[in-house]
Amino acid sequence: MYKIAVCGCGVVGSGVCDALIHQREKLSRRFAQDVGLAYVLDIRDLKGTPYEEYKTDSLETILSDPEVQVVTITIGGLDLAADYCFKALEAGKHVVTSNKAVVAAHGPELEKLAFSKRRRFMYEASVGGGIPIIRPLNICLYANDITEIQGILNGTTNYMLTGMFRRHASFDEMLARAQRKGYAEADPTADVDGYDAARKIAILSSIAYGGFVDYREVPCRGIRKVLLCDHELADKAGFTIKLIAGSRFEDGCVYISVEPKLVPRGHLLSDVNSVYNAILTKGCYTGDTLFYGQGAGKEATASAVVGDIIELLGTPSTVTLPEFVNKKATVAPDNRPARYYLRFTSLRPIRAGSLIDLFGDDTLCLYSKVEKDPWEDIDVDVTGAVITPAFTPEELAEKVPGLNPLGATLRLTLKVLDD
Amino acid sequence: MYKIAVCGCGVVGSGVCDALIHQREKLSRRFAQDVGLAYVLDIRDLKGTPYEEYKTDSLETILSDPEVQVVTITIGGLDLAADYCFKALEAGKHVVTSNKAVVAAHGPELEKLAFSKRRRFMYEASVGGGIPIIRPLNICLYANDITEIQGILNGTTNYMLTGMFRRHASFDEMLARAQRKGYAEADPTADVDGYDAARKIAILSSIAYGGFVDYREVPCRGIRKVLLCDHELADKAGFTIKLIAGSRFEDGCVYISVEPKLVPRGHLLSDVNSVYNAILTKGCYTGDTLFYGQGAGKEATASAVVGDIIELLGTPSTVTLPEFVNKKATVAPDNRPARYYLRFTSLRPIRAGSLIDLFGDDTLCLYSKVEKDPWEDIDVDVTGAVITPAFTPEELAEKVPGLNPLGATLRLTLKVLDD
Numbered sequence: 001m002y003k004i005a006v007c008g009c010g011v012v013g014s015g016v017c018d019a020l021i022h023q024r025e026k027l028s029r030r031f032a033q034d035v036g037l038a039y040v041l042d043i044r045d046l047k048g049t050p051y052e053e054y055k056t057d058s059l060e061t062i063l064s065d066p067e068v069q070v071v072t073i074t075i076g077g078l079d080l081a082a083d084y085c086f087k088a089l090e091a092g093k094h095v096v097t098s099n100k101a102v103v104a105a106h107g108p109e110l111e112k113l114a115f116s117k118r119r120r121f122m123y124e125a126s127v128g129g130g131i132p133i134i135r136p137l138n139i140c141l142y143a144n145d146i147t148e149i150q151g152i153l154n155g156t157t158n159y160m161l162t163g164m165f166r167r168h169a170s171f172d173e174m175l176a177r178a179q180r181k182g183y184a185e186a187d188p189t190a191d192v193d194g195y196d197a198a199r200k201i202a203i204l205s206s207i208a209y210g211g212f213v214d215y216r217e218v219p220c221r222g223i224r225k226v227l228l229c230d231h232e233l234a235d236k237a238g239f240t241i242k243l244i245a246g247s248r249f250e251d252g253c254v255y256i257s258v259e260p261k262l263v264p265r266g267h268l269l270s271d272v273n274s275v276y277n278a279i280l281t282k283g284c285y286t287g288d289t290l291f292y293g294q295g296a297g298k299e300a301t302a303s304a305v306v307g308d309i310i311e312l313l314g315t316p317s318t319v320t321l322p323e324f325v326n327k328k329a330t331v332a333p334d335n336r337p338a339r340y341y342l343r344f345t346s347l348r349p350i351r352a353g354s355l356i357d358l359f360g361d362d363t364l365c366l367y368s369k370v371e372k373d374p375w376e377d378i379d380v381d382v383t384g385a386v387i388t389p390a391f392t393p394e395e396l397a398e399k400v401p402g403l404n405p406l407g408a409t410l411r412l413t414l415k416v417l418d419d
Numbered sequence: 420m421y422k423i424a425v426c427g428c429g430v431v432g433s434g435v436c437d438a439l440i441h442q443r444e445k446l447s448r449r450f451a452q453d454v455g456l457a458y459v460l461d462i463r464d465l466k467g468t469p470y471e472e473y474k475t476d477s478l479e480t481i482l483s484d485p486e487v488q489v490v491t492i493t494i495g496g497l498d499l500a501a502d503y504c505f506k507a508l509e510a511g512k513h514v515v516t517s518n519k520a521v522v523a524a525h526g527p528e529l530e531k532l533a534f535s536k537r538r539r540f541m542y543e544a545s546v547g548g549g550i551p552i553i554r555p556l557n558i559c560l561y562a563n564d565i566t567e568i569q570g571i572l573n574g575t576t577n578y579m580l581t582g583m584f585r586r587h588a589s590f591d592e593m594l595a596r597a598q599r600k601g602y603a604e605a606d607p608t609a610d611v612d613g614y615d616a617a618r619k620i621a622i623l624s625s626i627a628y629g630g631f632v633d634y635r636e637v638p639c640r641g642i643r644k645v646l647l648c649d650h651e652l653a654d655k656a657g658f659t660i661k662l663i664a665g666s667r668f669e670d671g672c673v674y675i676s677v678e679p680k681l682v683p684r685g686h687l688l689s690d691v692n693s694v695y696n697a698i699l700t701k702g703c704y705t706g707d708t709l710f711y712g713q714g715a716g717k718e719a720t721a722s723a724v725v726g727d728i729i730e731l732l733g734t735p736s737t738v739t740l741p742e743f744v745n746k747k748a749t750v751a752p753d754n755r756p757a758r759y760y761l762r763f764t765s766l767r768p769i770r771a772g773s774l775i776d777l778f779g780d781d782t783l784c785l786y787s788k789v790e791k792d793p794w795e796d797i798d799v800d801v802t803g804a805v806i807t808p809a810f811t812p813e814e815l816a817e818k819v820p821g822l823n824p825l826g827a828t829l830r831l832t833l834k835v836l837d838d
Contacts, residue, residue: 029742285721300705307559
């Protein structure tokens, strides 16, 4: 019998248990022996749940059972989950985790430990939920030199951004809605400020470019400053706003960031809406390849965890270590020229000609409605935006002070995602 | 050293050689030993090509070299390629092929032979070119019960269909263009009539549903009868026409077909254009997952072949056999109600009211321009179409004769792809 232990029976962990129970026969047929859930470790008593009969309070019980081949770690947070991963590998178990914090922080050490123990450490579920992306990058696309990854890697923020535009809702309204639906945590910082996506793009970039990217080095801006008017202005110009976790590999350097960007309509990522995620890779042989699906949620993430279990039971030994395990990536800010979206406010409308004089002929000028002061019947606040020609950050920094003499105050700067 | 032999140095085979030569250092680093091209078998002398130094005329030379671990079979056609696959496995080599004809015809026997020899038989490149799909279906998504696959699996026909609409070109013009660009063979039958896509959806369905689907049982209609006016009429109603290779698994039965269908704008497959392919899977846990990329071409397909080599060198043994190896699928025609697009011609325009009386209230009536006879100044040919409400094939067959009394002659029937 292949015995599987699940540590952490929260949203993802209970999904893994459900899948293992429901698919026991299918998996057992595949491996020509029983493949079954054996232990569930959780701090709660699981009374009255379908997992009660598997409940244990002790990691030691799991690790000392020689019939347990696989330990899945579906605990949130960092330290305890990492500790369990190390202990399980030390005890000679294969480890599968959905915990991206552990992978982003301790991936290389855990990979090395697994390799030295001739066991596998797998984490398909840590990025993109149910979307196969780790294994495709690590194997199927490995013949390529991967030059770029652009992803929508956080379902919560994508749900919020999609909803703001579709429902004409504010950030706060959509955050409350996401929390009601269980898409956002009570403390939404990790999602909303981009830290979740930063860990995920760091993991993917490490695999794709062969050097470990420390997620703490990923420049990261969230979506708090994106207003409903930004969606409306961007839409007029043919763009949607998405939180893009992207990286590029050039001249030995990883250029990486998480930030809201304007995505041109028709771009492969522009129609990825609501809680869906997508990852676009560019390879020297394959060109553009896109992976799209449910980036989070109990069942989709559980599917990825069980996929890893299937992989390692089928091919329990591997002779390779990923390159990033022994090499640190050089991370740098992306200073390539890009088009920029600049939103400003002013007390009076500004002539398009003045903005074109400032930013150049290919500048696109966008105005939202002028708000009137109902008592005075004078314009008190004009919101406008431009989409500039391509500038380097230095060139942009030289131009921006030119808004002041026009009476405009810069409120938001976003990059445009161009191919 | 890991020695690799390439049999068949045509479009795909030469791409594999190029990738192995170009990525030798990267692959050798991964496996901590030299991974290199050792033999190229081809009927041509390869004088003046980069492959000349590897050239051999004899399969025997390859099979008798104990240092050769992997034989890639990138020969077209069926019999010789299949023969080489069997011989290489018999000789104890791992086999990787891009030849979908071999996989569709002999997959189960080759899988069984490989398993008995403790070697691997791999064919990621046989479906979807550079898009990872075989391994994701077989491992990453295996925890799911897959209930449906809908794919655009043939780049040639997708290029032609896209071009007909965009360029207002005829089938013959686009076929000639595809041939000039090297996207279509001199004999385009396999692509244009859907046989290529039928083999591919048979392979994917076998893996996904766990029963071998004989490609000869796949109902198959090509794109020869789709006219430019069909694209224009469909577009007016918010659809694009795509050659859809699809299957569904329900009550133990595989409902499968290859046929041109109207795809609603906004559907994940509606924006897959030109030579790109995409595969949409529906799983009980993951919901919709989409894989998109270059479905053919030398470099993309070579990438998939080398991905298989990387997989099997990393994990050379597997303890599992796919379920379809020992079980044949029950294949049936899909009789679920569907909306239908019916194009007809008539000598006089037909009142929309008559068509709605015939097909029901939710019928959508579409007319293209009425052609006038330049000598007589009378209408000689009206082309029109309806999109019907959902009917079973039987219900449709009852309605269609009602077109005759209206003076209409049915010219083309296509299904609508609804979710």
